[in-house]
Amino acid sequence: MFARPHGLICIILAFTINVVCNTAATKLSPDVTALWNLRGMAKCKLHYNALAYNNYGCWCGVGGCCKPIDPIDDCCMHHDKCYEAAAAEGKCYRFPFAYFDPYAWRCDHGNIICGGNRSPCKAALCACDSAVVNCWARCHRPLGKPRCRH
Template sequence: MFQGALVGLLLACCVAIAYPSPARLLQSSNNYLCGKRNSLWNFGCMVYCTTKLDAFTHFNNYGCYCGFGGSGKPVDGMDECCMHHDQCYDAARANGYCGKLALYTTSYKWTCFNRTTPICNVHQINKCSEELCKCDRQASLCFARYTYPKRKPGCNK
């Protein structure tokens, strides 16, 4: 468990250092660069598409499930979105579509329609890309149903 969290943290740090924010990429004329990144980066861009919030700032360490890992009872609707997202990724892995690292490193193609709605391209690179895009799309649309709180909640374990 600790090793997985450490790998996730290292990946997130590398992504944060190497790339500009998803908000800056989507504020440009199109989201071409968002669609060329790995799934972790694409997820951040999708969240920005639906909520106009930076996923790495607003949702990392939010509640019990947003960020790497997760357990306990979700603290609110947004945290529940993250729990379902984790379960979706777990299913992609359990079904043999994605390996552990592939969950964060595989890219997929999508478009931010009308700057509010993520749409996964029908033709993906492979089944892992297809499943990750579906998981990320569901989570980003789920986040859009809620208003972000004034204060980011922690986990009450």
């Protein structure tokens, strides 16, 4: 049914993210899980929701391939590769479940501060998410969602 064994996991993850984001986000604090941490970081720095980047280009959203279509997509590619590096370096072992691993951070007047993360995985995830939001801040806010041309 799926070309790759992890295809089903990606579909389940995407579905779960969509359901949780749309039904439970208003009931949960932004720092409940890593996904909410990224959402909260975007609100802190960008003043809008990180879902603006979901399904943008070749790298923003589930999966990723090819050459990024623009600087926004490049930010997403580096974010994916940052998570991959955390796994390759042995800091995180539970992918894709690491996306739901909560970590400590705070917003200080529009600046994202990672801290208090005792595990190397939580520290790495916080650094990756902070880096992508700071990267997005250097780009324009997406007005549409261009698709990957590859």
